[in-house]
Amino acid sequence: MLLLWPFTLQAQDASSDYPEPYQRTALEIYRTLIGYRSAAGHGNVPAVARYLADQFRAGGFSDEDIHVLPLSLEGGEEVASVVVRYRGDGSSGEKPILLIAHMDVVDALPEDWERDPFTLIEEDGYFFGRGSLDDKFGVTMLTATFLRMKAMGWVPTRDLIIAFSGDEETGMLTARALVTTHRALTDAEFALNADGGGGSLGPQGEGIAYNLQTSEKTYATFELTVRNPGGHSSMPRADNAIYELASALKAIEGFRFPVMTNETTIRYFEALAQVTEGEVGEAMGRFARDPSDEWAADVLWGDPAQVGITRTTCVATMLRAGHAENALPQSATATVNCRIFPGVSVAEVEATLRDVTGNDGVEFRVLGEPTASPVSELRDDVLSAVAAAVESQHPGTAVVPYMAPYGTDGREIRSAGIPTYGVMGLFMRDEEIFAHGLDERVPVRAFFGALEHWYTIFTELAGR
Numbered sequence: 001m002l003l004l005w006p007f008t009l010q011a012q013d014a015s016s017d018y019p020e021p022y023q024r025t026a027l028e029i030y031r032t033l034i035g036y037r038s039a040a041g042h043g044n045v046p047a048v049a050r051y052l053a054d055q056f057r058a059g060g061f062s063d064e065d066i067h068v069l070p071l072s073l074e075g076g077e078e079v080a081s082v083v084v085r086y087r088g089d090g091s092s093g094e095k096p097i098l099l100i101a102h103m104d105v106v107d108a109l110p111e112d113w114e115r116d117p118f119t120l121i122e123e124d125g126y127f128f129g130r131g132s133l134d135d136k137f138g139v140t141m142l143t144a145t146f147l148r149m150k151a152m153g154w155v156p157t158r159d160l161i162i163a164f165s166g167d168e169e170t171g172m173l174t175a176r177a178l179v180t181t182h183r184a185l186t187d188a189e190f191a192l193n194a195d196g197g198g199g200s201l202g203p204q205g206e207g208i209a210y211n212l213q214t215s216e217k218t219y220a221t222f223e224l225t226v227r228n229p230g231g232h233s234s235m236p237r238a239d240n241a242i243y244e245l246a247s248a249l250k251a252i253e254g255f256r257f258p259v260m261t262n263e264t265t266i267r268y269f270e271a272l273a274q275v276t277e278g279e280v281g282e283a284m285g286r287f288a289r290d291p292s293d294e295w296a297a298d299v300l301w302g303d304p305a306q307v308g309i310t311r312t313t314c315v316a317t318m319l320r321a322g323h324a325e326n327a328l329p330q331s332a333t334a335t336v337n338c339r340i341f342p343g344v345s346v347a348e349v350e351a352t353l354r355d356v357t358g359n360d361g362v363e364f365r366v367l368g369e370p371t372a373s374p375v376s377e378l379r380d381d382v383l384s385a386v387a388a389a390v391e392s393q394h395p396g397t398a399v400v401p402y403m404a405p406y407g408t409d410g411r412e413i414r415s416a417g418i419p420t421y422g423v424m425g426l427f428m429r430d431e432e433i434f435a436h437g438l439d440e441r442v443p444v445r446a447f448f449g450a451l452e453h454w455y456t457i458f459t460e461l462a463g464r
């Protein structure tokens, strides 16, 4: 499905050292991937997988090293993952490195978007499209870098293995299967995740910090339900499902889980304190020195970008109740989404929430099967490879260990015993991040910078 080349030459970065033909290949892959509506329910993930397998085959990878692995989800939808092994000469004597990204996206409704979400559009210095950031960007980077290195005749000193999953945004079952059922294909010393980490830029485009993601909070969702016999609204009973649920939710609103830290979060706040101005910067420094500093914890509580790094959080996200305007509600249900600090179990959080609501009549139900994952200990080889890549794009930017308040496939890989590091090559200003939302985009300059980033990481970790 090769259409007319839609880009003018401005879509290339003349200032980049990245060779022009490889820039074009990367853009073509990116454009094609965004053209697939690979959201849950649309059944397009297997086609994306086949398209990618074709690119690797055409790029000189042999059939025995390319695997498209189908998986049927509950409900019947077919998804897939892709594994590609780049054979090294074994000279380093080290186990392979796994490279992960995901092919699926959160759905986007074309009628809500200003531009068609499933067409890559370049405008005002940005690439727009669903998945332009999360995570067709990552898939493109890894694919394009494999193809470039292969075309150059480069032979790594150890095997590199790409593993693209197909349901990261919903169940993460393909990622789980990749490191369990298909472990023989994916076993590695550690994994690099193209869907985590990344750099932040200041207003002038200067590097502020690069987050090297070593851990993720556990994602868990609870449904809280209050039931009641109900009745006619002209004869209200003293008890009422909606009021009871509302009281429970107000109690949760007023509750703060205790402050927690680990080596990653302390080093994170130490480093960010150096580059963050005002009250928040001061709070970061004080918190890193003394996490029991209440003033510091209070200031960070008030900053949505930082609160999740300091503790477990739970927040109400959905409500449904009642069945008629003139009937007493027979049930009221709220959805409460939690992001749990590593080391705390889902059951402990449930017990705390039950306590906080103070009402045995509130029923709790855990949705899905939350997976908790360990912190990956920082490795010197990964740290120095990433530092070299960061230095070449944005000299002087600090590389900071980072615990993500969100979850990715990384949690499945870590849970299976493979340490995983989010080392995405993207540098953006905070206000440029629109993942999952409307008008998802990445700056054009960042696209070419990320190609350089992965090229450097590959040569640092598996070059001579």
Ligand SMILES: [Zn+2]
Pocket: 102, 134, 135, 168, 195, 408
């Ligand atoms: Zn993602």
